[in-house]
Amino acid sequence: MPGPALPPSSTTAPGARSATAAGGPGRAAVRPGLVLATACLCQLIVTLDASIVNIALPAMGHSLGFADSALPWVVNAYALAFGGLLLLGGRVADLAGHRRALLAGLAVFGVASVLGGLAQTPAQLIGARAGQGVASALLAPISLTLIMVTYTEGAARARALGIWSMVTAAGSALGVLLGGVLTDLLDWRWVFFVNIPLVALAALAAVRSVAAARPKREGRLDLVGAVLGTGAMSTLVYGLMETDRHPWTSARTFATLGAAVLVGIAFLAWEARFAAAPIVRLGVLRSRTAWVASLIVTLIGAAMLAGFYFCSLHLQNVLHYGPLAAGAAFLPFCAGVMAGSMAAGRLGARFGGRATLTGGLLLAGLGMLWFGGLGVDSGYLTAFVGPSVVTSTGVGICMVANTAMGTSGVAPHEAGLVSGLLNAGRQCGGSIGLAVLASLATAATRDATGAGRGALEALAAGYDRAFVITAVLLAVAALIAVLFVPAPPRKPAVRA
Structure with a gap:
């Protein structure tokens, strides 16, 4: 038989929410430190990956025979998927439950990293980077959400946000450093393989810390809003990325950015007036x-x-x-x-x-x-x-x-x-x-x-x-x- 439950003061750190506030019964409420570690690991994976490939780009291009015009898409494919799907990723986490969405995002990121490290053609590598971007659009909102639902406002949340923000800002700099080390001392493929132990560690921490309960508020995903929001964000990011090849005053740039604005207006109108459960x-x-x-x-x-x-x-x-x-x-x-x-x-x-x-x-x-x-x-x-x-x-x-x-x-x-x-x-x-x-x-x-x-x-x-x-x-x-x-x-x- 299980022993008597410990009082909250002996298991919950100051500033941590109760099990109910954290989203349901589970170990997340009584192990806020591990929840914070999970959130920071996920954020580190996202921010590290955004910069770690940059220094390795010349080696990737030489190894796989990239055309000069195609090589930037190793970066662009990630940015396009990540930026386009961020709003959708945040809403999916609210509806599906944090642990379920977190583990799904880590699984996709891990698979994409393996495929990127094993890529034999430019198309395979670009596809793997897009997969990492999709996963990051799910992981990035969840990492911050975990802190918001685990720590009440006040000094405890401020400390947790301090650590999370430190990881966010330092991850990009560490990515540049680690990308140079791995590319110089090993091989460019290790900028992908290095993610595998990080993903495994984050998944283990998530299983042990994040509550498995589904959210109390049931809802359905706003599919029209998801398509319009993703379309607006993706078109905007794509148009901006293409300005290195097409001037700001070109007809193509005007058309792309204009389309992003129009789709964005349609998204706002749908969310404001027609969506039953807006994204x-x-x-x-x-x-x-x-x-x-x-x-x-x-x-x-x-x-x-x-x-x-x-x-x-x-x-x-x-x-x-x-x-x-x-x-x-x-x-x-x-x-x-x-x-x-x-x-x-x-x-x-x-x-x-x-x-x-x-x-x-x-x-x-x-x-x-x-x-x-x-x-x-x-x-x-x-x-x-x-x-x-x-x-x-x-x-x-x-x-x-x-x-x-x-x-x-x-x-x-x-x-x-x-x-x-x-x-x-x-x-x-x-x-x-x-x-x-x-x-x-x-x-x-x-x-x-x-x-x-x-x-x-x-x-x-x-x-x-x-x-x-x-x-x-x-x-x-x-x-x-x-x-x-x-x-x-x-x-x-x-x-x-």
């Missing part, structure tokens, strides 16, 4: 914290992705770093993200969410502006480490503060929806920002070349323009935070 309940955006957080995370996503991209290009194309050295150069960035993420909770408790978010955005913008001074003679220690630490510390602070604000006051049955919105904002912001900034950097490089500057100086001038504009985007995000983030409630005066 996105638009009423959630009436909450100021939800739409402000989504807007700010879009700008943060643009800054983060563009920052990684142009820093990597400067190191390799201007300073002539090899893949391994370029990856290792991002270690200070990882350290800064960790420091900022862990400090965000304490800063928020002392100064309030609005001041913490604004300060983190301004600090990250200052670091990007500092990057804008990089030149052909800039040394790593004197000109790269400083802005890396400043930028990454600010990113860590504002990521935690913004996520905490955006997830506050969310009902458990809509946690997946809000998680999907925040992840979609970051993904779309990265795609839009990178496409726009790449075009502007190319134009600056062309202008510098026309003015008689050398090839390396012209490249550095293009990258510098991108860094400065990224700093402006972060400053705009800080202004939005000042104007629209709710001020903390005033403490009542204590009478003598």
Whole structure:
């Protein structure tokens, strides 16, 4: 016979929800630390995979005989599936149950990783990357949802979000580092095989920590909304990715982005007026914290992705770093993200969410502006480490503060929806920002070349323009935070 049940205070960490609040009976409610580890593992898998293949692209192209025009689709196939399906992934998690959706996403990701590592043709590799993107669109919203339904609002959730945000921001930098190590020391196929032990560990942790109960609120999937929402997101991401081959002013770009806008309008109209069980309940955006957080995370996503991209290009194309050295150069960035993420909770408790978010955005913008001074003679220690630490510390602070604000006051049955919105904002912001900034950097490089500057100086001038504009985007995000983030409630005066 089972022994007497332990009181909640002896099994549940402070700030963790009860079994009912966490979604039903199961071990998730009494092992919040393991739930957090599961969420962070899933997020690490997603963010690591988004960047780990970048440095391995030349080796993949040489090994499998990629045409120059086809090689970018190793990245694009992942981004297209991931960005297009994020909102759908968040809703599926709400309807199917967190453990069921999580294990399904991990299974698809593991199979796709094996197929990618064994690929013998370009089509097989691109298909495997698309499969990883589909799985990531399911895993990314669930990882944040698990924290929202396990930890109540307050210091415990802030600490959990700090760790999750640290993994989110540091995973991309670690992906660059690990991609260089694996490609240089082993083979490009290991950038896929390295996922297998991570997936197995995450699946084991999920089985032991995430409640198996189905959600209490029954519902059905809004198929029309799913098709329209996925179509709008996919068309937008595709149109942005193609701007490297078709100018912004071309008829093709206008047609693609125009189609994305029209499908997006149809999606909003369907969700607002016709859907019986909308995939996105638009009423959630009436909450100021939800739409402000989504807007700010879009700008943060643009800054983060563009920052990684142009820093990597400067190191390799201007300073002539090899893949391994370029990856290792991002270690200070990882350290800064960790420091900022862990400090965000304490800063928020002392100064309030609005001041913490604004300060983190301004600090990250200052670091990007500092990057804008990089030149052909800039040394790593004197000109790269400083802005890396400043930028990454600010990113860590504002990521935690913004996520905490955006997830506050969310009902458990809509946690997946809000998680999907925040992840979609970051993904779309990265795609839009990178496409726009790449075009502007190319134009600056062309202008510098026309003015008689050398090839390396012209490249550095293009990258510098991108860094400065990224700093402006972060400053705009800080202004939005000042104007629209709710001020903390005033403490009542204590009478003598």
